[in-house]
Amino acid sequence: MFKKDGYEPTTMEAVAEAAEISPSTLYRYFPTKDSIVLSSFMGNTAKFAEVFALRVKDLPVERALGEAIFAVLAVEDEDPERALLVRSILGQSPVARARLWDYMGEQQLQLRTQLSECLGKKEDDPAVNLTARIALEVLLAAADIWRAQKGSVSSRETAENLMRLLRSGGVVYPDAG
Structure with missing residues (x-):
C-alpha cells in the first residue's frame, strides 16, 4: 500500500482493512505506521x-x-525493490528516521557489549566504542551508497570496497596534531 498509495496518505485503518484485520488488532502489533516500516528493517x-x-x-x-x-x-x-521502498520511506518520514536512529543506538550498545567480551576490554573502552561505531557506519554507508545507486551494484560489493578503503589507508582520519 505504501508503494501504491504513498506512505503519508496510507492510514492505519486502510492497512487494517487490506490485511482483513480490525484496527485494534493492527495497533496491538504495530502501534504506529512507522513501526510497520521499521519492523522489517x-x-x-x-x-x-x-x-x-x-x-x-x-x-x-x-x-x-x-x-x-x-x-x-x-x-x-535479495529483494532490492522492497529495500529501496523501505529506505525511501525512511528518507521521507522524520518520525521513522528518529525511531531508526534510536534503534541503531541500541544496536551500537549491544555490539559494544559483544566486542568488549571478545576483546577482553571494558564496554566504555574508546577502542571498543570506535570499533562498534565504525562497523555500523560501514553498514549504513554501504546501504546509503547502494540506495543512491538504486541497487545497481551489490550492497555486499559496496561494503567490501568500503572495508578495503579502511584497511588500505584510503580514508583520511582526523589528526589531533
Missing part, C-alpha cells in the same frame, strides 16, 4: 548481533564483523 538488522555472535567463535573479530555486515546487507541484494 529491525528484524533484518537484528541479524547483525546474531551473525556476529556465531561467527566470532570461528573467525577473528574483524572477519566476524564483516560477515555480520554482509548478512544484514544480503536482504537488499
Whole structure:
C-alpha cells in the first residue's frame, strides 16, 4: 500500500482493512505506521548481533564483523525493490528516521557489549566504542551508497570496497596534531 498509495496518505485503518484485520488488532502489533516500516528493517538488522555472535567463535573479530555486515546487507541484494521502498520511506518520514536512529543506538550498545567480551576490554573502552561505531557506519554507508545507486551494484560489493578503503589507508582520519 505504501508503494501504491504513498506512505503519508496510507492510514492505519486502510492497512487494517487490506490485511482483513480490525484496527485494534493492527495497533496491538504495530502501534504506529512507522513501526510497520521499521519492523522489517529491525528484524533484518537484528541479524547483525546474531551473525556476529556465531561467527566470532570461528573467525577473528574483524572477519566476524564483516560477515555480520554482509548478512544484514544480503536482504537488499535479495529483494532490492522492497529495500529501496523501505529506505525511501525512511528518507521521507522524520518520525521513522528518529525511531531508526534510536534503534541503531541500541544496536551500537549491544555490539559494544559483544566486542568488549571478545576483546577482553571494558564496554566504555574508546577502542571498543570506535570499533562498534565504525562497523555500523560501514553498514549504513554501504546501504546509503547502494540506495543512491538504486541497487545497481551489490550492497555486499559496496561494503567490501568500503572495508578495503579502511584497511588500505584510503580514508583520511582526523589528526589531533
